[in-house]
Amino acid sequence: MRFPSLLCLALMVAGSASAQCGGSFSEFVGGLKAEAVAKGHAPGKVDAFFRSAAQDPKVLKADRAQGVFQKPFTEFARRLISQSRLDRGKANAGKYDAVFDRIEAEYGVSRGVLLAFWAFETDYGAVQGDFNTLNALVTLAHDCRRPELFRPQIFAALTLYEHGDFDPATTTGAWAGEIGMVQMLPADILENGVDGDGDGHVRLKTSAPDALLSGGKMLAGLGWRKGEPWLQEVVLPAGFDWSLTGLQETRAVADWAALGVRARDGALAQGLTGSVIIPEGHKGPAFLAYPNFRVYFEWNQSFVYVLTAAYFATRLEGAPVFDARSPEAGLAGEQMKSLQQKLVARGHDVGAVDGILGQKTRDAVRVEQARLGLVVDGWPTPDLLARL
Structure with a gap:
């Protein structure tokens, strides 16, 4: 019945x-x-x-207590990236070298990218x-x-x-x-699950080859561009137009170079486009985000998490520790909520008033900085809050 x-x-x-x-x-x-x-x-x-x-x-x-994402980039990165995670990442790169070779050949995703996700999502499988x-x-x-x-x-x-x-x-x-070592939702497992160890099953909780290959396939499906970089620390010249920073501004790398942007280590990737991002304002660190950087947001929507994961991936592949410089003090959680409320009252769409500095809040901050004659860098400060 x-x-x-x-x-x-x-x-x-x-x-x-x-x-x-x-x-x-x-x-x-x-x-x-x-x-x-x-x-x-x-x-x-x-x-x-x-x-x-x-x-x-x-x-x-x-779900309602994700306060860690309220922290500024430098503090968040220092919290998540330790020497132990670097050392274990490099050890796992060697242990699963053949798996990473296969991922790079089939999906074009560099090993550092997946190692960083593996580290941050589950501490290399230890905390799932x-x-x-x-x-x-x-x-x-x-x-x-x-x-x-x-x-x-x-x-x-x-x-x-x-x-x-x-x-x-x-x-x-x-x-x-x-679920699993790189934390994939069931629908993503169905679509991108790979039996990396050949046992006839996709077991992302117990098989590193399954988890890593599945993660690589998913990133490729999300638009990862084979063999291209994703993020690079840069040095910006004196007198730089800070209003050009942010993900909303994309230019050819050659154009950025003509404006005086240079790589802090190595050389800029010519032939690509990119955006200059300054997560803690014009007095803080600076990076050039290449097209692959945007794919990270398909994995996680938090800007500070995405930037930290992308940066850690470069560290795992030999990049130096970023120069934190001396950014202006930002806003604590309740201050950020107050700012968001004031921005909403002025007609801006900041999404949820949650104390997290997301892209919509940064965009609204830029508008208000321009209106008030401040440096337009998208970084909210106590001074901006007071002026509003």
């Missing part, structure tokens, strides 16, 4: 289930089960998959998260902040379960549902 009732419910809700969130959690799970059957999954498998699904309040707490993945995904899909992101991941996890590569009761990972 269970199959007809589930199928009828599936047919009724299939058209609108994707928009559902909130309400009774048990009814929400019932809607997921109905949608799964409507998508063609066997009712028995669906029942077994969702049998242990439960709401996890710790997931919501973690202990949140039940199904519960995390269902909890976040039920929450109405970003259901459109997490609901499809539930059905991807169901497909992995049908393949024998996911256990709804025991598979664990990060609070946001990512």
